[in-house]
Amino acid sequence: MDLGSAQRSVLELLGAVSPGDLPALLDWMRTTRDFDEFIQDxxxxxxxxxxxxxxxxxxxxxxxxxxxxxxxxxxxxxxxxxxxxxxxxxxxxxxxxxxxxxxxxxxxxxxxxxxxxxxxxxSHSFSALELKFIYQHVLPDLSGKVLIDVGSRLGPVLFVGYLYSSALQLHGVEMNQDFCQLQEMIIAKYKFADRIKVHHANICTQASLLQNADVVIMNNVFEYFLDRSEQASWGPAVSLYSQSDVIQGLLDLRFASS
Incomplete structure (x- = not known):
């Protein structure tokens, strides 16, 4: 059905509604979320x-x-x-x-x-809505830039960044091999490998990666995932960020410095 035919069908349907019910129907059409699946990109x-x-x-x-x-x-x-x-x-x-x-x-x-x-x-992950806001309104234009997600877990920062930013490269660093495998599964299925790479590693061993990063994302990487001795080792890693880096995260630095 083309646009003109669809418009005529909708008007015919509205014309068949009893006058007493029409205002309620129009109000429902304005406020319902039942149409979301048809208007999402x-x-x-x-x-x-x-x-x-x-x-x-x-x-x-x-x-x-x-x-x-x-x-x-x-x-x-x-x-x-x-x-x-x-x-x-x-x-x-x-x-x-x-x-x-x-x-x-x-x-x-x-x-x-x-x-x-x-x-x-x-939650140990940002929601899709939060990530879209970060990429569209918080971070600068990422054209030609390299982004690192520290503790990438299931990869949402990487996947939303692939779809909603022009970042040149998106790197996820994750210590848990099970989560790395899940991320690789998604990367392969949706053909994200041209811009996304997942590293099964401790970020403290990725000095060259950090030094080349333009943006570093950290979402609660200290409190729940590292013991005290591991938290203490973050000092040298943090010092690798250049002054031009943008660091975006939800974290408690008390755990890294105590």
């Missing part, structure tokens, strides 16, 4: 497909048995918290899981009672 569709691919490879909490440091630190928190990867599960997705009984936003403070409290939610 192709890059958003690719990101949704990537998230689905990764969800199919991981448990709901997106934590792996090989992440012992992170698992132990989550267990040590004074209040119950749940790890949900923000790139894989946005708020609407979490709401749908709660409605299906697969997840809860609350926990019972006294077993069997109505006395409940909100569960804490943490």
């Amino acid at each position: 192709n890059n958003d569709i690719i990101l949704r497909n990537i998230a689905e691919d990764l969800r199919n490879c991981l448990p709901l909490e997106t934590m792996l048995s090989s992440e012992q440091v992170a698992i132990q630190k989550i267990k040590q928190q004074p209040q119950p918290i749940i790890h949900i990867d923000a790139f894989l599960y946005d708020d609407d997705f979490i709401d749908s899981l709660c409605e299906k009984g697969k997840m809860s936003r609350n926990y019972c403070m006294v077993c069997g009672s109505y006395q409940t409290a909100p569960l804490g939610f943490i």
